[in-house]
Amino acid sequence: MFRIVSLLFLSVLLSACEQGPSPEEMMRISQTLVPDDPQLNEIYQRSCKNCHTLTSTGAPLTGDISAWQSRLDKGRDTLLENVVNGFGGMPPFGLCMDCNAEQLNALIDFMAQNPQQ
Template identity: 55%
Template sequence: MTLHQRLPRAVVATIAIGLTACNGDHSPSPEIQAHAAHSIPARPALAAIYQRSCQTCHARGTSDAPLTGHGEAWQPRLDKGMDTLVDNVVSGMGGMPPYGLCMDCNAEQFRQLIRFMATPAETEEH
């Protein structure tokens, strides 16, 4: 079988794996969804970055982005360590483009944004 003949199978397999990964049992509650939709950082400068670069995906959970405040979704990422998370933001990962669309952000701003988004919503049960 040539590469040209195998390509459609590879594409289907990749899509199936992606859909399986996105269809976990960890769906956020309506309260967490509401929290994500309305939360912004308290510091105005950080809020401006969040609103222009992060909110579109992390407030809606698009592209498999963990919702802001959904601690259960963030925990496996946090377990990798902050340096790895910042590297993932800079390099891009999954549906997130390099630098998370914040080309002028520095590593400390990324750390602050990650901490904000990963902080569990008050309504989340533990």
């Protein structure tokens, strides 16, 4: 009986590992990522980063590719529109009122770790 329980426990642990980093670990990873471009980095530091590196905000974390996939599946036009208008807990323009579409797209690519087209 004990053996079955410990086997079950082990398989739960293993399947948890297969799901990638824990939320705490993912949050730590997201906080180490910065855009290469200095201008983009400046925008990122004062806006997106404040929410997209904290699980408590409910925002998909920077670098959390699995969290971003369902967002990217909506299509770029919808994503951009949602950032501009605000979406759920995200204020309009993700708090970067002076950002243009090109910059917002580049920030989305960076956070979703989506190779730039």
